[in-house]
Amino acid sequence: MSIKIKKSGRIIKAPEHFLTKEDAKSPEVMRRKFLVASASSAAASFAALGLAGATRPAAAGVGEGDPNILNLPAHSTGLGQPVAANPYGMPSQFEKGLQRRESPGLTRVSAASVAFTPLQGTFGIITPSGLHFERHHQGWWDIDPSKHRLMVMGLVKNPKVYTMDDIMRLPSVSRIHFIECGANSAMEWGNVAVPTVQYSHGMVSCSEFTGVPLSVLLEDCGIDMKKAKYILGEGADGSSMTRTIPLDRALDDVIVAYGMNGEMLRPENGYPLRLVVPGIQGVSWVKWLRRIEVGDMKWATKDEAIHYVDLMPDGLHRQYTGIQEAKSVITTPSGGQTLLDKGFYNISGLAWSGRGKIKRVDVSVDGGRNWRTARLETPVLTKAFTRFNIDWVWDGGPAVLQSRAQDDTGYVQPKINQLRAVRGTRSIYHQNAIQSWKVAENGEVSNVQVY
Numbered sequence: 001m002s003i004k005i006k007k008s009g010r011i012i013k014a015p016e017h018f019l020t021k022e023d024a025k026s027p028e029v030m031r032r033k034f035l036v037a038s039a040s041s042a043a044a045s046f047a048a049l050g051l052a053g054a055t056r057p058a059a060a061g062v063g064e065g066d067p068n069i070l071n072l073p074a075h076s077t078g079l080g081q082p083v084a085a086n087p088y089g090m091p092s093q094f095e096k097g098l099q100r101r102e103s104p105g106l107t108r109v110s111a112a113s114v115a116f117t118p119l120q121g122t123f124g125i126i127t128p129s130g131l132h133f134e135r136h137h138q139g140w141w142d143i144d145p146s147k148h149r150l151m152v153m154g155l156v157k158n159p160k161v162y163t164m165d166d167i168m169r170l171p172s173v174s175r176i177h178f179i180e181c182g183a184n185s186a187m188e189w190g191n192v193a194v195p196t197v198q199y200s201h202g203m204v205s206c207s208e209f210t211g212v213p214l215s216v217l218l219e220d221c222g223i224d225m226k227k228a229k230y231i232l233g234e235g236a237d238g239s240s241m242t243r244t245i246p247l248d249r250a251l252d253d254v255i256v257a258y259g260m261n262g263e264m265l266r267p268e269n270g271y272p273l274r275l276v277v278p279g280i281q282g283v284s285w286v287k288w289l290r291r292i293e294v295g296d297m298k299w300a301t302k303d304e305a306i307h308y309v310d311l312m313p314d315g316l317h318r319q320y321t322g323i324q325e326a327k328s329v330i331t332t333p334s335g336g337q338t339l340l341d342k343g344f345y346n347i348s349g350l351a352w353s354g355r356g357k358i359k360r361v362d363v364s365v366d367g368g369r370n371w372r373t374a375r376l377e378t379p380v381l382t383k384a385f386t387r388f389n390i391d392w393v394w395d396g397g398p399a400v401l402q403s404r405a406q407d408d409t410g411y412v413q414p415k416i417n418q419l420r421a422v423r424g425t426r427s428i429y430h431q432n433a434i435q436s437w438k439v440a441e442n443g444e445v446s447n448v449q450v451y
């Protein structure tokens with residue numbers, strides 16, 4: 001489908017904007033001036049923008065008018081669909097292109113793969129549940145909650161097996177947190193590899209999770225605080241997903257969650273029970289959670305001793321590097337998009353930090369020579385997405401857009417060459433470098449790396 005939009009990126013002010021403060025106080029003057037403004041100023045503005053006739057009032061007597069206004073469509077004259085025609089609501093048919101997508105050729109088997117969130121098309125800080133990224137090691141299941149059990153055992157006085165009903169009767173909390181796979185942006189360690197923000201950064205999502213604090217369950221089972229140092233979470237799927245979590249973190253903000261964005265977890269995201277480990281890479285957020293063991297040593301399971309380790313330039317591996325450091329990305333304009341005309345654009349993006357809150361995001365449009373501080377939209381929450389916005393007037397010349405996040409520990413998001421200087425180029429995980437999008441003179445936006 002080809003879309004022709006003239007002068008995109010500019011904002012046409014509504015007729016109300018032509019009124020002064022004094023005018024606004026007198027309803028009569030306002031009414032008269034509104035009509036005049038509509039017929040003259042607005043028409044002149046539209047004509048200047050090449051939209052002559054498009055929305056000019058009929059009273060002006062010029063042009064054919066916009067058929068989208070003049071010809072009443074069926075939805076203005078007929079009876080709409082009844083309530084509950086879609087008992088579970090779905091997005092508009094016109095939004096069907098916005099989907100999670102698997103990166104072609106990334107893995108051999110789709111059951112052990114990733115479907116990326118389309119960050120370029122989401123607003124605010126919450127990822128709609130149907131667009132939340134998916135990462136499975138051995139496929140996903142829709143588990144019958146009446147048969148699902150959670151066992152808590154190990155260094156506890158009273159080992160217990162909980163049903164979902166047992167868990168859902170306990171005191172609960174709801175918290176908004178991002179979850180980022182440690183491998184997000186992994187393809188870009190060596191060079192530019194993928195065209196769009198969906199594939200470069202789409203292994204991160206942010207949701208409101210509801211569940212029982214893990215500390216409540218551990219207390220309920222009488223955790224042996226003298227001996228306990230770590231807990232292990234285990235999933236019920238065939239991947240034997242098991243991850244060690246230090247006790248201080250487990251008792252801090254970890255949640256045994258059943259809810260996501262106001263409803264039960266989606267099957268792809270661990271229904272009916274998953275661990276939420278705020279700030280820590282996604283692999284520790286064990287899905288289909290069936291067992292928690294309390295111990296005094298790290299378990300060194302396959303997904304922490306062999307996988308999810310960082311290969312350093314000297315050939316050694318770093319293990320247990322779970323924290324997702326501060327990172328940000330401009331989601332629009334971003335790779336694969338095209339600016340249709342020079343003029344005003346709202347640069348918008350997301351920032352997050354596994355250590356706390358985002359304190360500041362700076363944006364550059366000239367590849368990092370000059371920076372301006374972006375507006376952080378509220379709420380700014382700990383270990384959650386923060387939305388940032390900043391105005392930009394594109395002069396039609398080449399530009400390189402970048403965002404640089406800083407969190408409340410003072411940590412500043414590094415450039416890719418700073419990261420490579422320490423970590424080399426053979427790493428997979430924890431790639432949080434500043435992302436650069438090049439805007440060409442023809443308006444096309446592409447992924448580039450700037451050193």
Ligand code: MTE
Binds near residue numbers: 134180269270286
């Ligand atoms: N838990 C189980 N049981 N099995 C898995 O394959 N994948 C992990 C983690 N928890 C996984 C799991 C990985 S690698 C990530 S990044 C997150 O779940 C992804 O969570 P999501 O699919 O809800 O986005």
